[in-house]
Amino acid sequence: MHQKRVTLADVAKAAGVSRTTASLVLSDRGDELRISEPVQHRVRQVAAELAYRPNAASQVLRTGLSRTFGFISDTVATSQLAGDMIKGAIEGARRHDHMLFIGESEGSEDEQARLIQAMVDRQVDGIVIASMFTRERPVPSGVGRPLVFLNTIPTDARAQVPVVVPDEIGAGRAAARALLDAGHRKIHLIGAGPTPADVPPLTIAGQERLEGILQELGDAGLKPASGRMCTIWLPEDGWQATTALLESNVTGGAILCFNDRLALGAYQAIQEAGLRVPQDFSVVSFDDHQLASWLRPGLTTVALPHYELGRRAIEALLAPAETATGFERVPMPLRARGSIGAP
Amino acid sequence: MHQKRVTLADVAKAAGVSRTTASLVLSDRGDELRISEPVQHRVRQVAAELAYRPNAASQVLRTGLSRTFGFISDTVATSQLAGDMIKGAIEGARRHDHMLFIGESEGSEDEQARLIQAMVDRQVDGIVIASMFTRERPVPSGVGRPLVFLNTIPTDARAQVPVVVPDEIGAGRAAARALLDAGHRKIHLIGAGPTPADVPPLTIAGQERLEGILQELGDAGLKPASGRMCTIWLPEDGWQATTALLESNVTGGAILCFNDRLALGAYQAIQEAGLRVPQDFSVVSFDDHQLASWLRPGLTTVALPHYELGRRAIEALLAPAETATGFERVPMPLRARGSIGAP
């Protein structure tokens, strides 16, 4: 049972003014439209006493603005990464006094279209289309609302959609630099490399991380000591690649993994071989998964700024349409822990 | 700029009927109110041709129903657990053709009240109040919409709120039974115990898991071989407790950890002592964190059914008010992996 809500008409009646006046006062246009101070005060007081709350549906209907955003991701669950991204989006929305609709397309274009439709029906003020792993996707057409791609690159380069992505190239450089700074010259790659062609398909993150790594090593006149491409980046794959590395008579040096899960596998392989991090091998990776701080020693990793990504995507929705095009690359900060030692 | 939407009036005009007729046909009340078949057909066809979509704001205003739920959690980010719970809630909402608002209170009652207010303003059809770790909380008053507590217990027991929680007692029994079935008699607890009083404050999960464990052991005429309470359940704490256990001259047996993170710490301590899972120690725990499948050997754990929890909370919102009271305990299934061996 909904107890009956207090309406604007109730407030107006109790304050002895017209609905118009009450509306003007409560939307802070009282001065602009010359409502006297005493009347304004009375209206506000009555509204507070009655605990008046405007009916959002009615405001949406009239103004076309819902103070609501939509956030569609392809997968929410695969990683807690998503959680942080959503958290950032919620915070971004909150700052602008908006609420957030959330939806999950599970990678299906049809389901995504359905969600966009449902959101547009509800007059959202903008939609963020997010992916949990960086990849290319077509831009949905005819949405009629501001759109932002998050962690996703439009297939059609001409499409005028603002894009927010992590700076993976910078991250690659940062990871390599961390090892170089510690004095390492023999750097083994786990997950991709050693040449730019050795990258798992469809993953832009892998491609760009490798690009950054090769740049930074190149600047120091170096190349990777070795590289092992993994099609999938789970701990098991990291374990296999690292075990293979150890069996090739490598007993020390630096290992650069393309994500934290591969690094977990590397830790396991190193420990099972009776070797130690960081005394025998220095390890560095990407993502800053929760896991990284749990390992012994703590894993040094270049963090995916999920919270920032979510927040900035919402901000991008609100940018004026002219500004709102082109890429925003969010920096990926290095989280130094205990996994890097001297060579 | 929004291109102008097609309205019901446009459809009616194009089909040569009144708005009323169009409305009746499109809300499937045409037969009931005797609109002839040819007219119905024409209206539907025209609506499809014009890609007519009803304006949700207007429907909400008229009917008071928004086909929208709210989901408020105290923390989204701490764990990917939240991700699955949200995923379940989204799926539950989708099944009933609803959208989901999401909000995060960060544990603040004020912020929670603000979110509830904003959602009620938007005429949500119900609100789920979720917590990421089971605990007690007061029931917000005067919401005027269906409410469900998820993973949270009302402080005031008389409060008539449906509650959806995981069956932690059953989980405790299942974990203990898994070890008993493998033949273990010496079972060491990490995180809580050995007596019911040895539980970290404010955690209902800990209390109930312990209760289940003690019940199951009691049924077999046993007591825990030892127990170490940890105020916080991070890997570091599990490592310390397990290291202490190993230093007390225990060189084998079964370890029952109160969550997967503690179990990670246990793995680390065992490996650093030169011992092995499951040859020297069998390990079992709770949660089924992503981590559990990544460890070597895979960690046997009793899963928190986050997805189910989220889904059922939404279902509970839709249950008729009379039914909608009391607890629903969602079973926690055992995920058997490789961490249990013979004694």
Added chain:
DNA sequence: AGTCGTTGCTAACACGGTTTAGCTCGACGG
């Protein structure tokens, strides 16, 4: 022939706000 019931549709109001156009009244200038 008049009454009644049925079929097939529509006029008009309601929902709760925002916004535009305009009304009233007193002061003031000519």
Added chain:
DNA sequence: CCGTCGAGCTAAACCGTGTTAGCAACGACT
């Protein structure tokens, strides 16, 4: 004494749908 102007407020239209009451036409029955 009349016209003008600004201050301070309000009537009424509007957003797009759902819903109630009822109208016109027509055949059936008394």
